[in-house]
Amino acid sequence: MSVDSTLDPATDGVEETTFRTHDGTELFYRKWPAKSKKPKGAIVLLHRGHEHGGRVSHLVEELGLSDFAFYAWDARGHGRSPGERGYSPSFAASVRDLDSFVKHICETGGFAVKDIAVIAQSVGAVLAATWVHDYAPPIRALVLASPAFSVKLYVPFAREGIWLWQKLKGQFFVNSYVKAKFLTHDPARIASFDNDPLITRAIASNILLDLYTTAERVVNDARAIIVPTQMLISGSDWVVRHSPQHRFYENLAHPLKERHVLKGFYHDTLGEKDRAIAVAHARRFILECFDVKPEALDVTKAHQTGFTRDEQDRLSSPHDLLSLKGLYWALYRASIRFSALFSKGLKTGVDTGFDSGSTLDYVYENEPRGMGPGGKLIDKQFLQAIxxxxxxxxxxxxxxxxxxxxxxxxxxxxxxxxxxxxxxxxxxxxxxxxxxxxxxxxxxxxxxxxxxxxxxxxxxxxxxxxxxxxxxxxxxxxxxxxxxxxxxxxxxxxxxxxxxxxxxxxxxxxxxxxxxxxxxxxxxxxxxxxxxxxxxxxxxxxxxxxxxxxxxxxxxxxxxxxxxxxxxxxxxxxxxxxxxxxxxxxxxxxx
Missing domain, CATH: 3.40.50.150 (Vaccinia Virus protein VP39)
Known part of the structure; x- marks a missing residue:
């Protein structure tokens, strides 16, 4: 990875530099080296949507964890990182950016993944939660502040409208009109937000829609997350809904987990007037996680006792044929057998098994075939299944x-x-x-x-x-x-x-x-x-x-x-x- 690094003595030892992410893009980040000779670990700070790493830099001093190195990036399309403002190719691409960032930190800082803690807010918290779900890094601690699992758009059917407009016209941008006074009670934070030229008001429609679908998946499947996690929930949040945050916490599998509902806090949890309360929770949690030897939660016996085994057992149990569900699935199976008379792909699946090498090879070819135009249309729909x-x-x-x-x-x-x-x-x-x-x-x-x-x-x-x-x-x-x-x-x-x-x-x-x-x-x-x-x-x-x-x-x-x-x-x-x-x-x- 190529890195241009400069040291700015006017910013209390912060290094401003870049790293090369998975597609070659150079993303900007700040680094604060640990003040101790041997760092105890590294803490990654992830900013909320529309903002940048400078907006969370105050936490380096306020957390008082001088034995740790701190890193704060400007996400793709934000702050001093390149890209169209508020845009990323997909939410998954941004999650992979985070994976690349942590790899870079480990390679250049000499840290193991188990020496990493993440503190993330809002959209950054959804990125972090998705990363630990999808990539399963054995990090030491995860602190999520007001994760944006469900954004309040306020306009009825706004999500459906954004989806339809993107389908018809292609990707576009949605502007946030949330005023700073509804993010925090802190006058200094309000003023800095209103006057910050690096604030990005726009968010690309594809990212907003991806945010919803990814968050729903991760919340519902949070039992797959096996790292110690602390949730900081703002009690008076105008921006995101509380219920998915609670459901996410309740689904978490690791026994070391905490939930703190902060009464009266607005959405900018870690930038609130009384943020010392939230910061103290995060500081204590991280120190407790680093004070014990890291031991991963063993899930290699999940085939015997685990939530995916429970899920499999439920799916293995047939419905009563005379029940509504039993009748529905009987008709569904019959429709597949009937459609297989016309669709080459469905016939291959019925004859050899839908998990067979023959079906897989047909899916790879991705060429609709069948009896007449109708058969090809059915086959095309079959091949386009998610x-x-x-x-x-x-x-x-x-x-x-x-x-x-x-x-x-x-x-x-x-x-x-x-x-x-x-x-x-x-x-x-x-x-x-x-x-x-x-x-x-x-x-x-x-x-x-x-x-x-x-x-x-x-x-x-x-x-x-x-x-x-x-x-x-x-x-x-x-x-x-x-x-x-x-x-x-x-x-x-x-x-x-x-x-x-x-x-x-x-x-x-x-x-x-x-x-x-x-x-x-x-x-x-x-x-x-x-x-x-x-x-x-x-x-x-x-x-x-x-x-x-x-x-x-x-x-x-x-x-x-x-x-x-x-x-x-x-x-x-x-x-x-x-x-x-x-x-x-x-x-x-x-x-």
Whole structure:
């Protein structure tokens, strides 16, 4: 990362500098080094929407945590960071910016992720909550002040109107008309807000809509968050609603959590006239978290006792056929079978299972086919389901990370033997190899299904890759055979497999076999499905490749999947996630 750093002695030792985020953009941030010789940790300050890092810089002194280094960024499109004011490509892109920022802090400051605490307010708090949900970083503490899980727009049907207008006219900007006197009772803060040239009144319509949908997902699924969390809720908030904040807190899984409702406080919780109360809560909580040895909440047994197991059990229980829900899903299943007479994609799913390699390959092709115009229209709707869009984005992320992994291995002077233990038809691996300028030493693809093996061998032949690539029928959960594979893989890939099997014992066996076969410094790419908006529809209406039984998934939180990988002897080093939060693709290094 390239960094231009200047030290301004007039700002009490603050360093003003930039870091390069995931897409190459240089984002501005401020750093206050710890006053002790060895920092106890690092505290990341995230400003609220419309503002910038300078608006939270007062907390560095007010918290009185001189043994900690402090970092405060200007989010993309805010303050002194570049980009159209109030705009980001997506809320997910801004969350990934935060992930890049923390990686930069760890690399340049010498901190481990467990040495990081985050204090975030309003929209910044939603960014932080989404980051710990989607990326599962094992940070030491999280303090959320008045998170903007649900913004009060006041105009009836404003959210629906913004969605419709964006659909018709494309992205536009919505201006905030909230006056400073409704943010805080502090006259100095009011005056500084009104006179700050870096305040951004506008917010892009796509970000506002993303904020709502992401917040709803994270609030409802907050049990996936397993870091110590403190909630500071402003009692008289004019800007955001209280109820999602309380629901989020009540859903949190970690036993170390606190909620403080601050009577009379407006939305600018950490900039209120009586903010010393909120600051004291945050200071004490952070010190308590750092005074004990960090121990992650173990979720590797979630397949036995956990909320995702409860969810799976509910979805496995059929409705009474004569109940309204039973009748609804019976009709839904019948409509799928009827539509499969016309839609090629639905027919493939019905014949081979909607989780089969054949269906997945069809989804990757993304070419509507069927009987006549009506059949093609049905097929197009099938292919545009949000889950399949997520699958295709997962393929993009796989190709990107395969290329990155090959480059990393080559730079380390290693061989580049690839192993995919459940490749389906092998399309995503073979496409990644075709697009990469780096050609691997060898490629061994495996799958349990003879249909997939035959299709994969055909693909290898069509691409004229027989010299380096081969396809074998094998069991991805046979740890002993995985451990004995030669040549030993420098890059192992497990994509779309573990998501289909709820039992962690199988995953442990598979990962254990891979770990035994791989030398230190080898890389593992693995996927996960921490969330899905259509779990019930899939369980009630779609069939699996396993004998046509119902396709009931137990999703794994990202923390659960990462812990299983870590227990096998790998260290996670990178991650991608789609904008809907459905599929992740991660890279881990054998240690």
């Amino acid at each position: 889950g399949w869009r997520g699958i295709r984005q997962r393929k993009v992320h796989l190709e990107e990370l395969i290329d990155t992994a090959l480059s990393k291995l080559q730079q380390a002077g290693r061989s580049t033997n690839i192993l995919d233990i459940a490749a389906g038809h092998g399309r995503y691996v073979l496409d990644a190899i075709a697009k990469s300028t780096l050609k691997p030493t060898s490629v061994r693809l495996q799958d349990y299904s003879p249909i997939n093996v035959e299709a994969g061998r055909k693909s290898i032949a069509e691409r004229k890759l027989e010299e380096i690539a081969s396809f074998h029928q094998a069991d991805a959960f046979d740890g002993e055979k995985l451990a004995a594979i030669q040549p030993a893989p420098d890059l192992a890939i497990v994509s779309g497999l573990y998501e289909l099997f709820p039992d962690n014992a199988l995953i442990e066996r598979s990962l254990g076999g891979l770990a035994k076969s791989m030398q230190a410094g080898s890389l593992l790419i693995y996927t996960n499905q921490p969330w899905h908006p259509q779990l019930e529809m899939i369980a009630r209406a779609l069939t699996s490749h396993r004998g046509g039984e119902a396709w009931v998934m137990r999703r794994r939180t990202q923390a659960e999947m990462d812990q299983l990988v870590a227990a096998a002897g790998f260290r996670k080093i990178d991650q991608r996630i789609d904008e809907w939060g459905i599929f992740t693709v991660c890279v881990a290094e054998r240690i």
